Amino acid sequence: MALKETADAVLAGLGDIRSELEAVYKDLHAHAELGHQEHRTATRVAEHLKNCGYQVHEGIGGTGVAGVLANGDGPTILLRAEMDALPVREETGLPYASTVTATDAVGRQVPVAHACGHDMHVTCLLGAARLMAAAPGSWNGTLLALFQPAEEPGDGADRMLADGLTDRIPHPDVAFAQHVLPYPAGQVGTRAGSFLSAADNIKITIYGRGAHGSAPQAAIDPVVMASMIVVRLQTIVSRELAAAQPAVLTVGALQAGTSGNVIPDSAELLVNVRTYDEASRQAVLAAIRRIVRAECDASGATRGPRMEEGTHFPSTVNDSAVTHEVAAAFTAAFGERAGTSELHSASEDFSRLPDAFGIPYTYWALGCVDPDTYHSAQQRGTVAQDIPVNHSPLFAPVLQPTLDAGVQALVAAALTRLAQPDEPDSMRP
Template sequence: MAIDDSTGTAAPADVVLAGLPEIRSELEDVYRDLHAHPELGHQEHRTAARVAERLTEWGYRVHAGVGGTGVVGVLANGDGPVVLLRADMDALPVREDTGLPYASTATATDASGRDVPVAHACGHDMHVTCLLGAARLMAASPTSWQGTLVALFQPAEEPGDGADRMLADGLADRVPRPDVAFAQHVLPYPAGTLGTRSGSFLSAADNLKITVHGRGAHGSAPQAAIDPVVMASMIVVRLQTIVSRELAATEPAVLTVGSVHAGTTGNVIPDTAEIQLNVRTYDEGTREAVLAAVRRIVTAECDASRATRDPQYEEGGRFPPTVNDEAVTADVSAAFTAYFGERARTSALQSASEDFSRIPDAFGTPYTYWGIGCTDPDAYRAAERRGTVAQDIPVNHSARFAPVLQPTLDTGVQALVVASLTRLARPDDRRG
């Protein structure tokens, strides 16, 4: 336990977190239950009900059904700053392949009406459990802090519209304006570690669907066709040159073609082909340059192939960049170093994307977002020695991805409490 040199008393984080061993087993059961019962975005009814029930039990003023399935708990504890903690709740249309005894076997109907398997392949079940743990411990230790804690459980992070729907449903009228906002995400690094980063942390993301138009014909008579399959193939190959040949090596960006679809059988040349791609960038200038290059290449290849009409573009969901406030990040990083020691690190730039920042941005609130490791440390070190981390360590959205329960859960709870107390600790208890 850390001791405040000026008072000889335990630091506030140690006082609040002293209750963690008592609730650890219960939190682990909550996690296993959430993991076994995942729900797609905007379908998180079971998860939301359990969250709301617990927050109410612990004395929070609860707003349920925000933006559909969002839940917000507000705990006022005297005058002081307002801190918002956010966790996302939704799962993915993935068939789990972890072999865990509590692995998901759930299925659901997605937004397009398809029956799909569902799994928590991105760790949002861990995020929910960690925030529940932090919310409970803070409620149980009112003498260790003052101010207002807002625990926000957001739906539909994966489709990218959960934060917007909560805001459109009057979130700003239901909670006090936060002075600071915090969020975290499990990442495929050794469990027990965590990483902060000032400035750009997560990329912006743009999703684009492109339809190219040819002329169909019998597979035995390609001379009578304008083949959109060939057209799309050339576009896919050419798009790979944008990042490798049009951007400087110091200008990070990712362009991925995730779906190409055309035709129904092998001996029929179809009329159209559809390409779906994803672009990730860290600043607006790079984003505009990449998207302009995509349209230039698609137009040129369609012209070269004698397309029967101009290509069609359909913009999908867009994720904003996550850019951590420098001052807030410095405070949290210092607090993490004081509490976790060498386990607290500087994180690498991440090419994943999030919609969390839309919430603090709507309030005009500074924020910081950090990563917590969730991979078995021994497995990670062994893969490092072999040079096979990329091959052997499952990443988010993989069917084999599942956080090791401990010490991931403890670390996530501790991180949220420590970060909250950088603002909510009573003035006499704050440590420089």
């Protein structure tokens, strides 16, 4: 039996569980939970996995869940979905929109919504896990369904690893993950090599001398100093990196002072950097340090700047051989709806999991926008303006065909390794 035929056999039951999966998705969407607070979500995930016959490990790294389904001799593959939502007030107008509020890590009361689509990832993986469990005669090996907390804060994978994940589940041979992105629903996109950027967050504090707003000669103005730094930082990508070295540098916050007639004595900048290779990353970080120190010196700052490194996300670099296998499976499963994804400047912590096991991985894009809406915006040339992106209060995947496509993609990817090896498989490279 060819790989596509095996996948079709496993997916034959999708129609029977579609309405149930849609209900699960709507429930998760309406009950969004922040990172490290995904208790309700984790409980629902564990219940579903247990009902499908998985051996379930709960509370990994706080709220992480891993389901293990052994089905004879063969490879072990890991499918991962993240569970957390964002501190965003949902404005989609959906009947199942989130109205949840919660207390965040620093004690603030914030709205919470699944504005990045992690609820769709969870539902798709639950669907794939259930279909694989219901078709044991179609594959051999071990399936690991991993549900990770706190991808958005960037420490969810690390906490699972610190809590002994590598010792608590079988050692996988390969890992797979997907993410909804603002492309037409029903489409999937793979990319060998670099796919998502690394991300670095830096907090910069600069020090001047405060004075009355009417007497700037008595001050060393940190607002002017910070403004010069912001402008100069924009030259790093445009003037210090080659055109073939993509990078993004954003000053997302500049905070100084409390009154228009008071020159403050310090200012704070929050900087975010996205790069795709370590050489570019180190070059940009070194340039930031050089520019900040030089501008402070030029302004006569009362003391040197303080630069604190915050959350770091690793780059996502897909294994070429694994991606080729998955791309071939997607072409067979989706036809012209399977393609090559572009490079993305978003960031993820998924790669920390396969890296900890020392295994290859691939990560792909799953379209989630109503196709007619997308194509209309494309014809107008207004995709960037009219199609909400991840983290927008207006972002919400169209339920179908996104959900079906996400389940199909996970099953197809899993079967590139788990399909019975004694049967001919013309799709293997």
